[in-house]
Amino acid sequence: MKLIINSLKVFTKGNKNNKPIIFVHGFPYNHTMWDKQIEALKDKYYCVSYDIRGLGESYIGDGQYTMEAFVWDLYSIIDELKLDKPALCGLSMGGYIALRAVTKEEKRFGSLILCDTRSEADNNEGKLKRSNAINKINVEGIEAFVDEFVPGCFHPKIKERNNEMYQRILNECKTQNPIGVKGALIAMLSRLDTTESLENISLPTLVLVGKKDALTPPKLMKELAHKIPGAKLVVVPKSGHMTPLENPNFVNSKILTFLKNLDK
Numbered sequence: 001m002k003l004i005i006n007s008l009k010v011f012t013k014g015n016k017n018n019k020p021i022i023f024v025h026g027f028p029y030n031h032t033m034w035d036k037q038i039e040a041l042k043d044k045y046y047c048v049s050y051d052i053r054g055l056g057e058s059y060i061g062d063g064q065y066t067m068e069a070f071v072w073d074l075y076s077i078i079d080e081l082k083l084d085k086p087a088l089c090g091l092s093m094g095g096y097i098a099l100r101a102v103t104k105e106e107k108r109f110g111s112l113i114l115c116d117t118r119s120e121a122d123n124n125e126g127k128l129k130r131s132n133a134i135n136k137i138n139v140e141g142i143e144a145f146v147d148e149f150v151p152g153c154f155h156p157k158i159k160e161r162n163n164e165m166y167q168r169i170l171n172e173c174k175t176q177n178p179i180g181v182k183g184a185l186i187a188m189l190s191r192l193d194t195t196e197s198l199e200n201i202s203l204p205t206l207v208l209v210g211k212k213d214a215l216t217p218p219k220l221m222k223e224l225a226h227k228i229p230g231a232k233l234v235v236v237p238k239s240g241h242m243t244p245l246e247n248p249n250f251v252n253s254k255i256l257t258f259l260k261n262l263d264k
Contacts, residue, residue: 003080004138004211005077005080006059006073006076006077007053007078008053008058008059008077009050009056009057010050011031011051012048012081013046013047013133013152014041014042014045014072015046017047018045019046019110019259019263020045020047020048020083020084020086020140021086021087021089022049022050022077022083022089023037023045023047023049023090024052024089024097025049025051025055025093026095026242027184027185027188028055028095028146028173028175028181028184029169030056030191031050033169033245034244036244036249036251036252037248037251040248041252041259045259046083048077048086051137052094052097053070054177054183055176055180055181055184058180059075060179060183062179062183063179063180063183064183065183066186067190068108068190069187070097072103075101075105084110085108085110086109087110087111087113087259088109088111088113089112089113090114091116092216092241093115093180094115095117096188096213098117099114099194100192101192102201103194103201104202110204110262111203111206112201112203112205113255114205114206115240115243115251116209116216117209117216117224118216118220118223119193119195119224121192121193122191126238126262130185130188131189134182134186137178138182140176142174142176142177142178142181145181147170150169150170151170152216152241153226153240154166154240154241154242155238155239157213160242161231165245169242180217183190193238195227197220197225198227202226204230205225205230206254206255207232207233208236208254209221209234209236209243210236210243210247211235211237212239213240213243215241216241236250238250
């Protein structure tokens with residue numbers, strides 16, 4: 001089912017009486033990056049995905065977004081759909097949103113799944129990279145930015161393993177509105193550091209990271225998982241930063257096992 005909630009395009013699959021799970025996509029992608037996970041989970045869980053403000057089919061506006069606004073958007077979906085303690089699954093920028101949402105109001109959620117993300121805010125080098133990305137879009141256009149950024153999100157051998165998927169995602173990213181993409185970059189620049197809050201997370205937590213993730217390497221994700229009490233870390237083989245797309249069957253099995261164990 002397709003819905004519009006707080007100017008966001010929201011998608012639901014499965015029986016709404018089942019336990020809910022909400023998926024938050026990464027940058028500069030859209031809700032479809034979770035299609036394989038939703039297909040695997042929809043028979044037993046109520047799956048909710050959405051396009052983050054400025055990306056996909058959601059409202060773009062002036063592009064002046066903040067990470068806090070992204071969190072408020074997430075809360076608005078939970079409230080409108082009356083989701084009872086959903087599992088929250090976020091990748092990369094979606095993980096930033098998830099960590100901040102849990103830090104602010106953990107009681108809203110039942111469990112947490114963090115994929116290829118980090119708790120640290122941008123350091124000066126990171127801020128400069130995002131600023132340069134905004135400038136590249138302004139000067140050279142969205143396609144030039146995507147051609148430079150997206151390949152680094154995938155395993156070096158992705159073209160050999162699944163070039164059809166890779167090219168589809170690459171082309172989808174090039175259709176994103178430049179204002180929305182720049183707005184997301186600004187939002188990531190604005191985010192708070194949630195590292196000190198990790199030790200206070202009491203939710204059951206699964207942490208997934210691609211073995212060849214160059215953006216949030218396994219070493220970094222291991223440190224993140226170690227700081228969350230009881231968190232389970234899983235390294236995803238044959239994957240870079242985009243684990244749900246690069247090795248969906250493996251990721252699906254780990255998420256399903258994690259959720260099933262919570263039901264016992």
